[in-house]
Structure formats: structure tokens, C-alpha cells
């Protein structure tokens with residue numbers, strides 16, 4: 384899934400769950416959970432090449448943080464939210480680091496991550512699940528920041 388989607392999910396988890404350890408852990412679980420839904424990604428079909436789209440991935444992450452920031456404002460600095468976002472992106476961060484360092488991705492961690500993916504090249508279809516996550520996250524941001 385897009386880093387923006389994982390980031391919004393992690394920020395929403397950190398908003399609802401005030402304990403940094405649990406928001407980190409649930410953020411991490413949300414990553415694998417969300418990756419099992421049909422989704423479009425920036426690097427569909429490009430995953431095993433050496434040309435990892437670093438700039439695109441950073442922009443993708445930046446968009447997620449930007450939208451979280453719009454709704455959460457200074458609350459984004461809460462530990463639970465920072466760690467929720469971190470946990471929700473961690474599998475892809477590790478994957479990107481391994482690509483950067485040209486380490487082989489042959490262990491169970493990478494195999495599991497690859498196996499659960501349901502990527503599609505159809506952008507519209509692949510955005511449905513992600514738009515649902517964005518909307519849910521924004522509803523949570525609005526609900527909790529006014530409560």
C-alpha cells in the first residue's frame with residue numbers, strides 16, 4: 384500500500400490508542416493487514432529491481448504526514464502518534480533500507496511481506512481500499528481532536 388495510506392492509518396491508531404507501545408504494535412499489525420487488500424502502489428511490478436523509487440516513496444510518505452498534520456496539528460508530536468506512524472511504515476522502511484544497501488531479501492520477513500501483497504496495476508480499483516482508509520482516518524482525527 385501507499386506510504387500515505389499506512390501513515391494515515393498509523394496516525395489514526397496513535398490518536399485512538401494513547402499508549403505508545405500498543406500504538407506502535409497495532410500500527411505494525413495494520414501494515415500487514417492493509418497490505419492484504421487489493422491496492423495500487425507506486426512501485427507495482429518494480430519491487431525486485433534495483434531502481435527503487437526513493438523520491439516517489441519519500442513524497443508518498445510526506446503526503447501522509449502532511450494530511451495528518453493538517454488534522455492533528457501539534458498533536459502529531461504525541462509519542463503514540465509518532466510511534467503509530469513509525470510502526471505502520473516499518474516493514475516498508477526496512478524493505479527500502481535493504482534495497483538501498485542491496486542486501487538480499489530472502490528471509491521469512493520479506494517472503495511473508497511479499498506473499499500477503501494484493502497489488503493491482505488498475506489505479507482506480509487499487510485506490511478504493513486506500514480511500515476508505517483515508518476517510519476513516521480523517522473521521523477519527525476530527526472526532527478525537529474535537530472530543
Ligand SMILES: [Zn+2]
Pocket residue numbers: 384414418474475496
Ligand atoms: Zn507493505
